[in-house]
Ligand SMILES: NC(=O)C1=CN([C@@H]2O[C@H](COP(=O)(O)OP(=O)(O)OC[C@H]3O[C@@H](n4cnc5c(N)ncnc54)[C@H](OP(=O)(O)O)[C@@H]3O)[C@@H](O)[C@H]2O)C=CC1
């Protein structure tokens with residue numbers, strides 16, 4: 001038996017259709033959801049993400065402004081720009097593309113974004129609210145993964161979920177969201193000993209490592225759900241995930257491809273958060 005494909009592209013289309021309908025409703029009241037994306041430097045992965053976001057915003061009738069700067073930008077210049085966007089009523093979401101050049105303190109920058117416009121869900125207030133299960137913008141990649149699981153009727157309750165990676169943007173928050181859905185969660189990272197013996201116990205395995213095709217069938221339990229977050233280039237320069245997609249086919253129960261898995265869901269969730277921010281702004285002014 002080959003694994004069932006978790007089709008992130010198809011699920012993201014459905015999400016985007018729903019977003020588009022709500023954008024059209026807002027437009028009748030004269031409001032266009034606006035996303036501001038700040039890109040400092042020329043990180044290749046960031047450029048692809050930025051391009052996809054712009055395209056999607058346009059397709060959904062949303063506004064997207066790209067603010068692009070050379071990697072010599074100072075921290076103060078960036079903070080001034082963020083303050084200006086915080087004040088701009090036509091902008092409902094602000095996203096600062098990570099990583100930032102080393103002269104800029106990432107924490108300072110993220111903390112400067114108004115939590116009401118923090119559509120990435122990276123502000124400490126958003127993170128705190130998410131942790132205690134209160135309303136917050138959820139980080140797009142983990143939120144997209146939860147939507148994928150729900151769409152395929154994969155209920156995390158009582159399952160052993162193993163997360164490889166503990167970054168603030170993917171690893172840590174996906175573990176939290178799975179915990180909220182009653183999974184038993186184990187985090188692994190670069191200091192974990194005997195990784196394969198732990199991942200082999202996973203009913204749901206989340207790979208957020210950043211190493212091309214690192215996870216093969218020897219890491220996984222038969223019929224496990226494998227979610228591949230990685231965005232890497234293989235030896236031929238082709239986009240690939242952290243999972244060796246071909247090699248796990250006969251062992252896994254479900255698997256996400258790269259491209260076409262988690263990535264498109266990340267974009268769809270970002271559009272959803274920006275729309276939600278615009279809708280909230282409207283209800284406040286009423
Ligand atoms: N599809 C999407 O929408 C998105 C994809 N990505 C991609 O996902 C991947 C992860 O991103 P991100 O979380 O930002 O990456 P980080 O580099 O911040 O984190 C990588 C994590 O993997 C762990 N790790 C590294 N090597 C090993 C190893 N040999 N064994 C076990 N654990 C290891 C690290 O451990 P330690 O903490 O000990 O260093 C770290 O916690 C990247 O490929 C990125 O491009 C990211 C965001 C969105």
Ligand SMILES: Nc1nc(=O)c2c([nH]1)NC[C@@H]1CN(c3ccc(C(=O)N[C@@H](CCC(=O)O)C(=O)O)cc3)C=[N+]21
Pocket residue numbers: 045046048049052095096097098099120140141231239258259260261262263264266267
């Ligand atoms: N502040 C911030 N927030 C982020 O969410 C963030 C970030 N910085 N920095 C970089 C990473 C990476 N990331 C991706 C999202 C979507 C795709 C994506 O759309 N991938 C598609 C297509 C890729 C292609 O074809 O090139 C796919 O997997 O099918 C990729 C990568 C978000 N990140």
